[in-house]
Amino acid sequence: MIPTRADVVICGAGIAGIATAYYLTVHHGIRDVVLIENERPMTLTSAKPIEGYRNWWPGPGDAMVRFMNRSIDLLEGLATDTNNLIGLSRRGYLFATTDASRRSEFQQVAAEFSALGVGDVREHLGNGTTTPYTYTPDAPISQQPGGVDVIANRALIEQHFGYLPAATRVLLHARRCGWFGANRTGMYLLEQAQQHGATLLRGTVAGVQVEQGRVAGVHLVQDETPHTIKTATFVNAAGPYVQDVGRMLGVELPVYTEPHFKIAFRDPAGIIPRHAPLIIWMDTIRLHWTDAERAQLAAAHDTRWLLDDLPAEMHWRPGNEPQSVIVAWTYRTAPMRATFPLTIEPRYPELVMRAMTSVFPDLAQYIATTPALEYDGGYYTRTQENRPLVGPLPIDGAYVIGALSGFGLMGCVGLGELITAHITGGALPPYAAAFDLRRYAAPDYQRLLTNWHATWQL
Ligand SMILES: Cc1cc2nc3c(=O)[nH]c(=O)nc-3n(C[C@H](O)[C@H](O)[C@H](O)COP(=O)(O)OP(=O)(O)OC[C@H]3O[C@@H](n4cnc5c(N)ncnc54)[C@H](O)[C@@H]3O)c2cc1C
8 A cells, every 4th residue: 555645755775765764763753754665675785785894984084984983883782772683793804914014004094094083093013012902803892992903013913813824014903893784784774664653665766746846745656556655855765776866856966886796605624714804905916827827818908907916905704604705806896877687797706716815825725616606796876085975955855865885884874863864954963064965066175076085995
């Protein structure tokens, strides 16, 4: 039964739409909320993450760190309230390099991020270090340190991360980071929203009715039958389709989509230990090839690049299934229109395994099993500066929560809280303006964008 009216209609039941419905119903007591979703909830982009979270975000400014610290506070609150149904753990993100000369860069980055609010820096540089370094992967979050450790002490690296290549020289361990059950979180928020009045409708939002510059209703199609729900408030949470839905309101959003993939493989030999944190390899990658393979790759224009140094920041973590390891490596991507089913570069799993083997030669034993790997991906929907769009649109009663790039799950509760503060006219946090579409109208912001330089984000 399609309702004829609603207080709020949300397009999309990925994590963005669900978090919005959760905050409207559970925290603001607005019961008459309708979520319209083409597919099943949490099955498009929100089904694809490696489930990481981190307060480790670059500037300019501290908006991203403040926002993520808030979202992690809220995730930790959810974990406490649900007896950790959401599976939140905090082993940190470990950035690693074999290049000893990058020590001062790692120290400088730690100091910069600390100034943005990630927490204190502890340095463990020589054998004479007195600052204690601890890594207790399964200790409760309340007993885990925050802040960041920079380690350039070989003995300490060997003691805690002896499975990394012997050539590893510098580590940066960002501590308020880890992973959690993204689907469980989304389904929990949805269930709570439904218990507090939200309705989930299967259907496609086909248009938004605007009268005298205000939202007046939402047109949807269900089983080829058109319907209209009268409402004064519409939220565009359409993920990779946020631009298409924006255009239903005549609004162009400064976003683009680019594909990102990941694989999972089984590691019965335990080459990546189960107690490892999420590790980011900061060295460029050179794939190993036989002479015959090299000659073949060099012969063709579209494969020659595979002989070059390839981008750093491949990252991996122990997977959720026993013996599994999840790896993501974006060795190249480019903006493209989101289409489904997503086409995954056929060589992606093999190239990732080869790249992992360049770090851990013992993984070569699994190369033969590559065809059995699991792999998938989705689109990062993002703005140029990789910050979200959360707030009002230029039509009264219309809002957007999108461009969630690679952080929509970790940011979900912070985002839900923020968009509903906009909708209900509540107090806005200090980072609200940094995510508001109206930021692009400011000449200073446009100048900042021409020189935007953000590093150390995945
Ligand atoms: C490979 C990969 C790894 C990632 N890893 C992480 C990670 O570790 N941590 C993290 O926090 N984030 C990660 N992300 C990012 C995260 O997955 C996204 O930021 C998040 O899922 C975006 O959520 P969304 O609700 O905006 O979009 P979606 O989940 O895509 O939801 C949008 C929904 O809107 C629906 N919809 C669209 N148009 C219409 C319409 N007209 N009518 C009805 N319904 C409509 C769609 O069917 C869809 O269900 C990763 C992403 C990828 C691709």
